[in-house]
Amino acid sequence: MTGSINNGFPQSNSPAETQSTGGEINDSPIEQVRLTVPITDDQTLPALTFRTWVLGVLSCILLSFINQFFRFRQNPVNIKAISVQLAILPVGKLMAAMLPEKTVTMPITGWSFSLNPGPFNMKEHVLITIFANVGSGGVYALHIVTILKIFYKKDIQPILAVLLTLSTQMLGYGWAGLFRKYLVDSPFMWWPVSLVQVSLFRALHETEKRVKGRLTRLQFFIIALGSCFAYSIIPAYFFPSLTALSFICWIWPKSITAHQIGGGVQGLGLLSFGLDWNVVSSFLDSPLAFPAYSIICSIVGAFLALYVVVPILYWSNAFEAKQFPIFSSRTFDESGNRYNVTRILDQKTFSFDQQAYDSYSKVYLSIIFAFSYGTSFAALAATLSHVILFNGRSIWRQMKSSIQNKSGDVHNRIMKNYNSVPQWWFYTIFVVVLPVAIFACEGFDGKLQLPYWGVLLAITLGLVFTLPIGVIKATTNQQPGLNVITELIIGYLYPGRPIANVAFKTYGYISMDQAVFFLSDLKLGHYMKIPPKSMFLVQMVGTLINNITTFGTAWWLLSTVDNICDVTKLPKGSPWTCPGDNVFYSASIIWGVVGPLRMFGKLGVYAKLNWFFLVGLISPVPVWLLSLKFPQHKWIKLIHMPLIFLNASSMPEAKAVNYWTWGVVGIFFNVYVYRRYRGWWARHNYVLSAALDAGVAFLVLLVYFTLQMNGMSGPDWWGAEEGDHCLLANCPTDPRIIVDGCPALS
Incomplete structure (x- = not known):
C-alpha cells in the first residue's frame, strides 16, 4: 500500500511507518491510529482485578439507570462511558491506596484473588470503561414495552419483557466471533470512535x-x-432557548412559511444553530470523533434533503404534503389530524380491520418522514454495493490472511501474546439464547405476535448484514440500520400485526447492532492490549446488568409518571415526551397495522419511494468507476453514497439544528484545525x-x-422555553385543513 485515507484526506506514509515484511505492517496504515495508539504493551499489568469488578459493576448499573431515565425526555442526554472513564480514576487510585494487600480464597473452588494487586493501572481502567460502555447503550426492545403499555394500552408481563430485552441484546454476540478477523484484526478497520477513549486513557495514565x-x-x-x-x-437551566436559535422565525413571527423554512426543531432549519454541546452530540455523537470525509458526506446528505428535495416535494404538493406539517414524526389521516390507530384495530384479535380502514382514512406522513423512508431504502442498498465495490478486495485479502495466519500490523502481533477467545464460546451463546427468543415470541399467549419462523428470518438478516455494516462503521464512525428493511419484509409477509412487526425489526436490527457494538469494544481492547477473555467476560456480565437495570428503570417510569409519552395530555413544558418512542409507535402503525402494501405498495400513497432501492444500489457505481479512471484523485473514493443517503434519512428524529451545529464544529476541528x-x-x-x-x-x-x-x-421568561419559538412550523399550508393554533389560510 502506497498511501492511506486519513481523516478524509489522502496522505503519504513514511517508509519507516508502513514498511511491510512478509505481509506484516510495522505500524498502523491509518495516520490517526499512528498518532494516537501506542505500540508497546506491559503484560505484567493485572486487568480483571477485584477493583475492576467492583467499580465496573457499579459503573454499569449507574449508567444504565441514568441513560434510560433520560431517554424518555424531549432532549435525551446520553451519558457516555467517557464520563465514567474520568470519574473512576480517583476512586481506583483511592482503593489502591486504602485496600489491604490481602488474598481472599473462595470456598470449595479454591480460587483466590488479591484485594489490592498494586497501583491502579490502565488495563483495569479500560475494563471498567467497557463495563460502563455496555451500560451506556440503550435496550432497543424497551420501545416495544413502552408502546404496548402506553400507546396500545395493553398489559405485558414483566418476565416476558425481560426475556425479550435479554434475547435481543445477546443474539448478535453469538456470531460476532465470525467477524473478528475482518473487523477487529484488520488494521484498515480502525474504528475512529475508539481513538477518543485511547487518547483519554493516555492523558490520564501516562x-x-x-x-x-x-x-x-x-x-x-x-x-x-x-x-x-x-x-x-x-x-x-437559565436559557434553554440557546439549544435552537432560529432567527428567521423571529423576523417573521406570523408566517407559516418562514417558520417552516427557519425552524431548527420542526422546520428546515435555515440559518438555525444551537449554542449547547448537547445539541451537537445528543443525536449524532461528537463530531470530533468523525473523519472529515464522513462529516462532509453527512452534511451533503442533510443539505440535499432539507434544501433541495424536500422543498421541491412539499411546495409541489407531492403526496398531498401541504395537508400536513413539513417536519413531523407523526402519522396523519386525510383530514390532517393525528391518525387514530384504534379505529382500524380489531380490539379482540389486536389485528388490522380492513372494513374499518376503508371507512376511515389512508395513513399519511409529513414529507420529511416519507422522504426519510425512501432514503433509508437507498442507504441500505448502497451499503451492499459500496462494500462490495470498495472493500470486497480487502475483505478477500483479509480472509486469505486469516487462513494463512498472518499477523497483520504491530497491534495484531502484540495481541498474539494473549489467548484468544475460542469460537465455541460465541456459538454457545447463540445456541442458548435462540430458544429463549423463540419462547418469548411463541409463549405468553402470543403477546408478541411473532411466530418462530419470524425469529429465524430476522436473525438471518442480522447475520448477513453484520459484515457490510460493520465495515461502514469501522471506517466512517456511522452505521446504517436494518430497521426499515426488516419492517418492510415482515410487513409484506405477516401484515396487520403491529407488535409482530416491531418484534421482528428488533430481532433483526438489534442482533446486528449488538454484534457491531461488541466488535467495537473488542477493537478498543485490541488497541489497549487487554486479554481477550477478560474483555469477553466483562461484556457478557455487563450486558446482563444493563438489561436488568434499564428494564427496572423503564418499568418504574412507565408506572409512575402521569401521561408519560402522551404529548396531547402532558402539561406544557413537560420533558417526558419520549421522541424515540413516538417514532417507534408511528413505525408500528405504518409497517405493522396498515402494512407496506397499503403504504409503499400498489395500494398506498408512497409507492414511488420504492425506486430508492434501485437508486441506492447503483449510486456507488459511478463513484467507483471514476476512482478507477482517475486514481490520482484520491478524494473521489471519499464520496461515500451510503453516508449521504443515511444522513438524508436521519430526520425527523434528528433535527436540522442538530445537523448544522454538528457540521460546523466537525468541519472546524477535523478539516481546518487538522490541516493547519x-x-x-x-x-x-x-x-x-x-x-x-x-x-x-x-x-x-x-x-x-x-x-x-x-x-x-x-427563571420564567421568553428564553426559558426549550425549543426554537417556531410554533407555526407545525401548521399545514393547505387552506382546507384547519388546525387549532394555526392561522386560517385563504
Whole structure:
C-alpha cells in the first residue's frame, strides 16, 4: 500500500511507518491510529482485578439507570462511558491506596484473588470503561414495552419483557466471533470512535512532561471539562432557548412559511444553530470523533434533503404534503389530524380491520418522514454495493490472511501474546439464547405476535448484514440500520400485526447492532492490549446488568409518571415526551397495522419511494468507476453514497439544528484545525471531545437531581422555553385543513 485515507484526506506514509515484511505492517496504515495508539504493551499489568469488578459493576448499573431515565425526555442526554472513564480514576487510585494487600480464597473452588494487586493501572481502567460502555447503550426492545403499555394500552408481563430485552441484546454476540478477523484484526478497520477513549486513557495514565508555554493533555482536559461544565448551566437551566436559535422565525413571527423554512426543531432549519454541546452530540455523537470525509458526506446528505428535495416535494404538493406539517414524526389521516390507530384495530384479535380502514382514512406522513423512508431504502442498498465495490478486495485479502495466519500490523502481533477467545464460546451463546427468543415470541399467549419462523428470518438478516455494516462503521464512525428493511419484509409477509412487526425489526436490527457494538469494544481492547477473555467476560456480565437495570428503570417510569409519552395530555413544558418512542409507535402503525402494501405498495400513497432501492444500489457505481479512471484523485473514493443517503434519512428524529451545529464544529476541528495545526490536533482533539461530553453530562445530572427534581425550575421568561419559538412550523399550508393554533389560510 502506497498511501492511506486519513481523516478524509489522502496522505503519504513514511517508509519507516508502513514498511511491510512478509505481509506484516510495522505500524498502523491509518495516520490517526499512528498518532494516537501506542505500540508497546506491559503484560505484567493485572486487568480483571477485584477493583475492576467492583467499580465496573457499579459503573454499569449507574449508567444504565441514568441513560434510560433520560431517554424518555424531549432532549435525551446520553451519558457516555467517557464520563465514567474520568470519574473512576480517583476512586481506583483511592482503593489502591486504602485496600489491604490481602488474598481472599473462595470456598470449595479454591480460587483466590488479591484485594489490592498494586497501583491502579490502565488495563483495569479500560475494563471498567467497557463495563460502563455496555451500560451506556440503550435496550432497543424497551420501545416495544413502552408502546404496548402506553400507546396500545395493553398489559405485558414483566418476565416476558425481560426475556425479550435479554434475547435481543445477546443474539448478535453469538456470531460476532465470525467477524473478528475482518473487523477487529484488520488494521484498515480502525474504528475512529475508539481513538477518543485511547487518547483519554493516555492523558490520564501516562506521565507527560509539560513543555514551557504548553499544557499537558491532562491539564488541557481538566480546563476544557471545567469550562464546559460552567457554561452548560446557561442552556440547561437559565436559557434553554440557546439549544435552537432560529432567527428567521423571529423576523417573521406570523408566517407559516418562514417558520417552516427557519425552524431548527420542526422546520428546515435555515440559518438555525444551537449554542449547547448537547445539541451537537445528543443525536449524532461528537463530531470530533468523525473523519472529515464522513462529516462532509453527512452534511451533503442533510443539505440535499432539507434544501433541495424536500422543498421541491412539499411546495409541489407531492403526496398531498401541504395537508400536513413539513417536519413531523407523526402519522396523519386525510383530514390532517393525528391518525387514530384504534379505529382500524380489531380490539379482540389486536389485528388490522380492513372494513374499518376503508371507512376511515389512508395513513399519511409529513414529507420529511416519507422522504426519510425512501432514503433509508437507498442507504441500505448502497451499503451492499459500496462494500462490495470498495472493500470486497480487502475483505478477500483479509480472509486469505486469516487462513494463512498472518499477523497483520504491530497491534495484531502484540495481541498474539494473549489467548484468544475460542469460537465455541460465541456459538454457545447463540445456541442458548435462540430458544429463549423463540419462547418469548411463541409463549405468553402470543403477546408478541411473532411466530418462530419470524425469529429465524430476522436473525438471518442480522447475520448477513453484520459484515457490510460493520465495515461502514469501522471506517466512517456511522452505521446504517436494518430497521426499515426488516419492517418492510415482515410487513409484506405477516401484515396487520403491529407488535409482530416491531418484534421482528428488533430481532433483526438489534442482533446486528449488538454484534457491531461488541466488535467495537473488542477493537478498543485490541488497541489497549487487554486479554481477550477478560474483555469477553466483562461484556457478557455487563450486558446482563444493563438489561436488568434499564428494564427496572423503564418499568418504574412507565408506572409512575402521569401521561408519560402522551404529548396531547402532558402539561406544557413537560420533558417526558419520549421522541424515540413516538417514532417507534408511528413505525408500528405504518409497517405493522396498515402494512407496506397499503403504504409503499400498489395500494398506498408512497409507492414511488420504492425506486430508492434501485437508486441506492447503483449510486456507488459511478463513484467507483471514476476512482478507477482517475486514481490520482484520491478524494473521489471519499464520496461515500451510503453516508449521504443515511444522513438524508436521519430526520425527523434528528433535527436540522442538530445537523448544522454538528457540521460546523466537525468541519472546524477535523478539516481546518487538522490541516493547519496538525500537532495540536494530534494531542488535544480527542481529549477535547471527551472533556465536552463529560462536562455536559455532569452538569445536566447535577441540575436535574439538585434543582429540577425538587421542582426548582429556572427563571420564567421568553428564553426559558426549550425549543426554537417556531410554533407555526407545525401548521399545514393547505387552506382546507384547519388546525387549532394555526392561522386560517385563504
